[in-house]
Amino acid sequence: xxxxxxxxxxxxxxxxxxxxxxxxxxxxxxxxxxxxxxxxxxxxxxxxxxxxxxxxxxxxxxxxxxxxxxxxxxxxxxxxxxxxxxxxxxxxxxxxxxxxxxxxxxxxxxxxxxxxxxxxxxxxxxxxxxxxxxxxxxxxxxxxxxxxxxxxxxxxxxxxxxxxxxxxxxxxxxxxxxxxxxxxxxxxxxxxxxxxxxxxxxxxxxxxxxxxxxxxxxxxxxxxxxxxxxxxxxxxxxxxxxxxxxxxxxxxxxxxxxxxxxxxxxxxxxxxxxxxxxxxxxxxxxxxxxxxxxxxxxxxxxxxxxxxxxxxxxxxxxxxxxxxxxxxxxxxxxxxxxxxxxxxxxxxxxxxxxxxxxxxxxxxxxxxxxxxxxxxxxxxxxxxxxxxxxxxxxxxxxxxxx
Numbered sequence: 514x515x516x517x518x519x520x521x522x523x524x525x526x527x528x529x530x531x532x533x534x535x536x537x538x539x540x541x542x543x544x545x546x547x548x549x550x551x552x553x554x555x556x557x558x559x560x561x562x563x564x565x566x567x568x569x570x571x572x573x574x575x576x577x578x579x580x581x582x583x584x585x586x587x588x589x590x591x592x593x594x595x596x597x598x599x600x601x602x603x604x605x606x607x608x609x610x611x612x613x614x615x616x617x618x619x620x621x622x623x624x625x626x627x628x629x630x631x632x633x634x635x636x637x638x639x640x641x642x643x644x645x646x647x648x649x650x651x652x653x654x655x656x657x658x659x660x661x662x663x664x665x666x667x668x669x670x671x672x673x674x675x676x677x678x679x680x681x682x683x684x685x686x687x688x689x690x691x692x693x694x695x696x697x698x699x700x701x702x703x704x705x706x707x708x709x710x711x712x713x714x715x716x717x718x719x720x721x722x723x724x725x726x727x728x729x730x731x732x733x734x735x736x737x738x739x740x741x742x743x744x745x746x747x748x749x750x751x752x753x754x755x756x757x758x759x760x761x762x763x764x765x766x767x768x769x770x771x772x773x774x775x776x777x778x779x780x781x782x783x784x785x786x787x788x789x790x791x792x793x794x795x796x797x798x799x800x801x802x803x804x805x806x807x808x809x810x811x812x813x814x815x816x817x818x819x820x821x822x823x824x825x826x827x828x829x830x831x832x833x834x835x836x837x838x839x840x841x842x843x844x845x846x847x848x849x850x851x852x853x854x855x856x857x858x859x860x861x862x863x864x865x866x867x868x869x870x871x872x873x874x875x876x877x878x879x880x881x882x883x884x885x886x887x888x889x890x891x892x893x894x895x896x897x898x899x900x901x902x903x904x905x906x907x908x909x910x911x912x913x914x915x
Contacts, residue, residue, distance in 0.1 A: 533853030534873055544569035545765070547891040549868060556868040557900050559886045564734050564843065565815040566891030567765030572808060573801040580800030588793040593782070596793035604799050605770070607806045608758075612733075612742055613750040614772035618781050619794055623730045623759030624650040626769030629785035630755060631695070632658040634724060634777070639693040640685055642676055644668065644709070647699050648728055655697070661685060667702075670713035677721060694723040700743035701731035704877050704885065706840030708736070711747050719752070724777075726755035734763020735842060739813040760798070764805045768794045818890040819843055822897060826888055829901050834914035838883075845886040847904070849913065855882035858911055865903040 529535040543550035545568035549558045567573055580600065590596035601619060609617035620626040631654035635641055639660040643651060646667045655662050663680060666672035673696065680686045686694060696718050698709045711727060718725035729742045737745030740763060744753050755777055760768035771781060781788060808815065823843035830837050836848040849855045852873035859871040862884070873882035886900075908914035 533851070533856050539868070539870075547889060547893065547896050551863075551868050554863075554866075556863060556866050557896060557903075558889075559867055559869040559884075559900055561887055561889070562731075562762035563765055563889050563891065564763040564819055564887070565740070565765065565809075566889055567734075567763070567805050567808070567815075570765065570805075570808070573765065573804045576800045576804035577797035580796050584796040586797065587795045590792060591789060592793045593789050598793075598796070598799070600796065600799045600803070601793060604794075604803055604806075607803060608770050609772055611806055611810065612756060612758075612772045613745060614756060615751070615775040616778035617770055617772040618778045618785070618788065619760075619799075620769040620771070620785070620787050621791055621794060622767060623728070623757060623761060623769040624653075625787040625791070626757050626759070626771050627651050627654040627728065628657060629654075629781060629787045630726065630757060630771055631655050631697070632786070633781055633784040634658075634726075634755075635660040635693055635695045639695070640680055642673055642694065642696045642723075644698045646702055646704070647697060648703060648730070651697055651699070651728060660695075668698075668707065668710055670710055670717055673714070673717055677717070694721065695726060696723050697726045698728070699731075700727045700729040701735065701842050701844070703731050703844065704872065704883075705838050705846055706731075706842040706844030707838075708732075708743070708746075708841050711743055711749060711753070715749055715752050718754075724754045726757065727753055728757040730757065730759040730762060731842065731844065733758050734809065734816065735819065739809050740816045741809075760802045760805075764802055766798050766801045766805065768798055768802060815890045819888065822890065822892050822894075823888045825894070826886070826897050826901070829897075830904065833901065833905050833908065835904065835908065843888040845888060847884040847886060849882055849884065850880055852879075852882040854911065854913075855884060858884055858907055858913070861907040861910065862903055865906060867900050867903040 539551050541549055541551055545561055545563045588596035605617040605619055627650040635658050637659040641655050641660045641662050643664050644667055645664040663676050665676045700709050732743040734740035736743050754774045756772045758770040760766050827837055827845055838846045838848055855871035855873055862869045869884045872885050
């Protein structure tokens with residue numbers, strides 16, 4: 514390959530570095546937990562989505578080992594041919610029961626679950642109403658569907674109603690048998706930590722007889738009784754058609770799921786492309802997820818600890834003078850504004866023993882760069898105090914706080 518073919522990439526990478534938007538990826542040398550070995554250094558972990566500390570939990574490890582002894586490692590096939598094991602079906606039954614849904618289907622990741630679901634439910638003659646801050650996997654799934662995408666203002670049911678009215682006015686809805694509509698929202702928005710107004714979205718969807726889909730990736734293990742998710746949090750069981758989930762965050766493993774209406778789940782077994790054309794979840798992953806459900810059904814202790822830690826950390830950060838945005842969950846965005854400042858703040862935190870990555874454009878809008886702190890049940894009060902001390906020191910050094 515000649516340099517001329519990739520010169521544009523070289524130029525773009527150089528531009529990212531000049532703007533402070535180049536993503537330097539650090540390397541872990543230890544299991545996930547409250548503390549990590551990152552680039553050879555032991556640091557406090559404020560980055561991962563390991564909400565409940567399950568990623569290295571002994572019961573999940575033991576379940577994975579036992580399952581491998583019985584079933585091997587990988588299914589070596591797609592689910593629709595020779596890759597469906599009784600473990601997969603058991604996980605789907607358990608997840609449906611845990612979430613209070615009619616049925617559930619699992620995928621290789623939460624991202625894959627969105628790529629499977631949206632194109633299976635709507636197509637080029639249809640309309641998707643999507644919150645303007647929805648996750649990239651929802652955006653990509655919507656693009657794959659080929660439907661018209663109409664964005665409504667973030668967490669604003671009135672904006673959604675206005676968008677629907679406008680589409681009816683211009684004839685994009687209500688004419689022809691194929692014109693379907695799907696309303697999609699994240700449940701917990703991963704960058705700001707705010708929660709979707711799901712009761713109001715349900716009301717709109719029911720008024721219009723539209724399918725409603727919520728991505729509960731950051732709600733499972735966090736919201737609801739014992740981490741049952743946003744639908745449980747609001748008491749809306751059987752009123753949300755599609756719940757997208759991930760097993761890669763609070764569950765500490767990897768995988769995705771779609772729970773909800775049994776007819777939708779059955780349709781995804783027939784038309785969900787990642788289900789049909791990509792190998793199934795591996796044996797140890799499935800077994801570990803089952804062990805995670807066991808833990809959450811036995812006790813709310815981990816979820817309670819997560820929220821206790823989150824309330825303490827956020828209150829102390831505000832006392833220190835930091836702007837933590839509008840978060841209503843353990844996700845704690847430390848708003849810094851410009852990407853170069855956020856990257857310098859991240860580097861300084863690391864030098865002070867805290868792993869907190871900078872997040873900037875295009876993950877968030879320009880001018881809204883931040884350090885996103887992910888609190889975990891694995892953190893002790895002493896861990897949190899050490900992190901707070903580092904933020905206080907760096908904040909003063911960089912002129913963010915007084």
